[in-house]
Amino acid sequence: xxxxxxxxxxxxxxxxxxxxxxxxxxxxxxxxxxxxxxxxxxxxxxxxxxxxxxxxxxxxxxxxxxxxxxxxxxxxxxxxxxxxxxxxxxxxxxxxxxxxxxxxxxxxxxxxxxxxxxxxxxxxxxxxxxxxxxxxxxxxxxxxxxxxxxxxxxxxxxxxxxxxxxxxxxxxxxxxxxxxxxxxxxxxxxxxxxxxxxxxxxxxxxxxxxxxxxxxxxxxxxxxxxxxxxxxxxxxxxxxxxxxxxxxxxxxxxxxxxxxxxxxxxxxxxxxxxxxxxxxxxxxxxxxxxxxxxxxxxxxxxxxxxxxxxxxxxxxxxxxxxxxxxxxxxxxxxxxxxxxxxxxxxxxxxxxxxxxxxxxxxxxxxxxxxxxxxxxxxxxxxxxxxxxxxxxxxxxxxxxxxxxxxxxxxxxxxxxxxxxxxxxxxxxxxxxxxxxxxxxxxxxxxxxxxxxxxxxxxxxxxxxxxxxxxxxxxxxxxxxxxxxxxxxxxxxxxxxxxxxxxxxxxxxxxxxxxxxxxxxxxxxxxxxxxxxxxxxxxxxxxxxxxxxxxxx
Numbered sequence: 153x154x155x156x157x158x159x160x161x162x163x164x165x166x167x168x169x170x171x172x173x174x175x176x177x178x179x180x181x182x183x184x185x186x187x188x189x190x191x192x193x194x195x196x197x198x199x200x201x202x203x204x205x206x207x208x209x210x211x212x213x214x215x216x217x218x219x220x221x222x223x224x225x226x227x228x229x230x231x232x233x234x235x236x237x238x239x240x241x242x243x244x245x246x247x248x249x250x251x252x253x254x255x256x257x258x259x260x261x262x263x264x265x266x267x268x269x270x271x272x273x274x275x276x277x278x279x280x281x282x283x284x285x286x287x288x289x290x291x292x293x294x295x296x297x298x299x300x301x302x303x304x305x306x307x308x309x310x311x312x313x314x315x316x317x318x319x320x321x322x323x324x325x326x327x328x329x330x331x332x333x334x335x336x337x338x339x340x341x342x343x344x345x346x347x348x349x350x351x352x353x354x355x356x357x358x359x360x361x362x363x364x365x366x367x368x369x370x371x372x373x374x375x376x377x378x379x380x381x382x383x384x385x386x387x388x389x390x391x392x393x394x395x396x397x398x399x400x401x402x403x404x405x406x407x408x409x410x411x412x413x414x415x416x417x418x419x420x421x422x423x424x425x426x427x428x429x430x431x432x433x434x435x436x437x438x439x440x441x442x443x444x445x446x447x448x449x450x451x452x453x454x455x456x457x458x459x460x461x462x463x464x465x466x467x468x469x470x471x472x473x474x475x476x477x478x479x480x481x482x483x484x485x486x487x488x489x490x491x492x493x494x495x496x497x498x499x500x501x502x503x504x505x506x507x508x509x510x511x512x513x514x515x516x517x518x519x520x521x522x523x524x525x526x527x528x529x530x531x532x533x534x535x536x537x538x539x540x541x542x543x544x545x546x547x548x549x550x551x552x553x554x555x556x557x558x559x560x561x562x563x564x565x566x567x568x569x570x571x572x573x574x575x576x577x578x579x580x581x582x583x584x585x586x587x588x589x590x591x592x593x594x595x596x597x598x599x600x601x602x603x604x605x606x607x608x609x610x611x612x613x614x615x616x617x618x619x620x621x622x623x624x625x626x627x628x629x630x631x632x633x634x635x636x637x638x639x640x641x642x643x644x645x646x647x648x649x650x651x652x653x654x655x656x657x658x659x660x661x662x663x664x665x666x667x668x669x670x671x672x673x674x675x676x677x678x679x680x681x682x683x684x685x686x687x688x689x690x691x692x693x694x695x696x697x698x699x700x701x702x703x704x
Contacts (some may be wrong), residue, residue, distance in 0.1 A: 184224045186368030188396055190375070191387035193318040193328035196465045196518040198387045200396045207515050208311060212243035212304045213262070214510070225310060232346060233333060234312035243304050248295030253277060265308055268301075277438025278302055296672075306386065320378035321385035341374040343637060344472050403447035404468065408502035408521060410440030411475070415495035422488055430488070437479065437491060440498070444472050447642040455516050460533045463657065464512040469534075471498035474548075493548035511672035512656075528596040536589025536614065542582030543621065543649050546575045550642035551684070554691045557636060561695070572635045575642045576628060579621050586618050604698055609660050613652035620648045636695065640688045647681050 186204035193343060205223035213230035217225045232236050246253055251258060254273050268274060274599070279299045291299060310316025314332035321328050321344065334342055348367040379386040419432035448459045448468060452567045459465040471494075478494030481487060505512050519529075553571045556564040593611065594604040605611060624641045627633035633641060651659075652679055 157398075179362075181650060184222065184228075184349065184367065185364075187349070188224055189392055190319060190345075190371050191389070194316075195515075197516065198392070200392045200399075202396055202399055203515075204317070206399065208307055208316075210509060211300075212244070212308050213242050214246070218242065226345075228303075228349065229314045230308065231314055231317065232350075233517065237308075237312065238269075239264050243268055243301075243308070245297070245301060247294060249294050250277075250297040251300065252364050262434040265305065268305065274301075274305075287392040316405075319374075321382035323382040323385075337377050341370075342376040344370040345374055364499075369637035390528070391454060394450060398450045399449070399452070401448070403443045405500050405506060407440045407443040407447060408499045410436045411495040411498040411502070414440060415492040415499070418488060418491040433491060437475070437495065438533065440456050440495075441472070441475050441479070444468075444475070444498070444502075448472065451516065457519060458530050458534055460519070460537055461519055461529065462513065463654070464505060464514050466537045466540075466653070467501050469510055469537055470541045470544060470599075471501040471536040474498060474545045477542055477545055477578065481574060485570075485573070487574045489549065489552055489567060489571055490545070490574055493552055494545055497544050497548050510672060528592070528599070530598050532589055532592040535585055537653075539589055539648050540653055541581045542578045543617075543646055546578035546582065547646040549575050549578070550639040550646075551687075553635075553639035554643070554687060557639070557695055558691055561636075568635055568639075571682060572638045575638055576625075579625060579642065583618065583621050583625060586614065586621070590614050609656045610652070613648070613656050617645075617648040619650045620645050627629065635694070640692065642653060643688050647685070649662060650677065 159414070171370055188200055190201040191198050192201050192204040192335045193199075193205075202224055205227040208227050209218060210216050216223055241262050241264050243263050243265055244261055245254075245256065245263060251260075254271050254277070256263060256267075256271075274543070277298050281291075281295055281302065284295050286698065301343060307316060315330045317331045319331060320334065329338070331342060342361050345367065346371040348363060351363055351366070375389075392535055396402070414433045414437035414673035417436060418573070421429035422432060432507040451459050451465070453470075455461075460469050466536045475494045478490040482490045505514065549571050553568055553575075556568050556571070561568060590611070593614070597606070597608075597611075624633065624638070627641070628638055654673075658677075659674060
């Protein structure tokens with residue numbers, strides 16, 4: 153039925169449909185606004201077509217736009233003119249070893265679905281991947297790239313055939329009907345959407361805005377038909393609109409911009425001692441924090457859980473805690489260096505969530521069964537990850553103090569003294585929270601797996617991090633660690649947190665916490681750790697040479 157629908161549509165509107173692809177600009181955003189709100193069932197949850205299109209295009213192409221065209225326009229035309237897209241270089245392959253195995257041009261990153269589909273070596277690679285998966289071996293970067301290619305080809309094929317776009321609830325089952333499965337009134341109503349979009353483009357590629365309302369009306373009509381076809385099963389449109397707002401507003405991007413302004417203003421205040429800069433810095437910090445909170449709150453509403461179930465969400469949550477701790481400590485002790493240190497942490501983390509979506513997957517996926525206890529997710533995971541926020545703040549302060557030591561530790565003796573006190577307080581907070589998180593994790597493990605402690609890699613590295621920071625506190629207490637040592641150890645010890653937070657999931661990839669596993673970014677994280685360790689060593693060497701000169 154749907155094939156016939158497409159054939160009729162093509163015979164009347166094929167020229168205008170091709171203009172969606174060949175015109176120099178994308179469809180006007182207003183024309184497809186109505187389509188963005190169309191609910192789609194994908195990966196176990198309901199989402200707007202806008203989210204579905206962004207995630208699908210990003211998986212296949214590696215970006216959320218194609219030659220300036222929105223994901224909604226592109227993914228829609230995957231269904232309308234699949235033969236055209238079969239010829240376009242829209243599939244991203246970044247792994248050079250995979251390109252070599254497929255005998256593809258080495259200098260290119262994008263390839264057409266057709267040339268990959270007819271590549272005789274691809275099926276062999278997929279068989280090798282299946283063998284690796286059946287053997288339950290940890291996939292190395294090469295096989296991770298093969299797995300990604302398999303997902304890319306599957307998603308593109310499912311969408312272009314209409315089987316991967318589920319737009320209406322089944323009247324009798326707990327599933328949704330795909331575009332390819334629509335018939336009768338549903339098929340007719342959906343064809344009106346595609347016809348209205350095609351008619352909205354003039355022969356010169358411009359958009360006829362008079363037909364904008366017709367597209368929106370066609371979408372609303374389809375929704376009414378789908379709702380009538382399966383009463384009580386259709387999506388909650390308030391949640392769909394909220395998610396669309398979240399996609400378009402992007403509160404976390406605005407948040408890191410405000411944090412950056414707060415850091416610049418506070419540093420300027422420290423240099424110039426102008427009170428107005430101090431006050432302005434707080435205004436930007438609070439504004440950024442409120443937007444940060446709003447973004448996490450919206451995400452929690454959409455997912456129905458605390459925002460800490462994967463690496464992306466923890467990288468958003470940890471800087472929130474860092475800013476919170478810094479603001480509280482600054483108000484209590486007036487240690488102004490806390491604000492730029494926390495702001496830089498927040499800016500770094502939130503920018504990473506934007507520029508590294510292939511590593512930090514921002515999509516909202518259903519929880520693994522073991523995580524579906526909201527009480528334990530709230531207590532154990534929130535507490536243990538917010539302890540990382542305190543340690544991250546100590547790390548950033550350590551970096552700042554290294555700069556003071558390099559420039560002139562006598563001149564900045566007061567700033568160093570306040571910074572060391574701040575580091576000590578942050579580590580104390582982090583140790584208490586991490587210890588509580590580990591204990592609560594043991595209780596949850598007993599509840600879920602029938603044992604309190606099993607030396608799982610995640611458990612082990614959390615304990616190692618705790619013991620490492622406890623050693624720093626004791627060293628400070630008995631006088632073994634002095635101000636420079638406190639700053640240095642706050643940087644060095646954070647590598648233990650990185651291992652517990654990132655390394656176990658993305659490097660070791662072993663243990664019962666498999667729901668948190670991921671891939672990518674190892675070289676960047678390793679470089680980050682190595683650079684900071686070298687920075688500490690360099691500062692120590694320079695400082696030691698200065699002290700020897702002073703003694704002489």
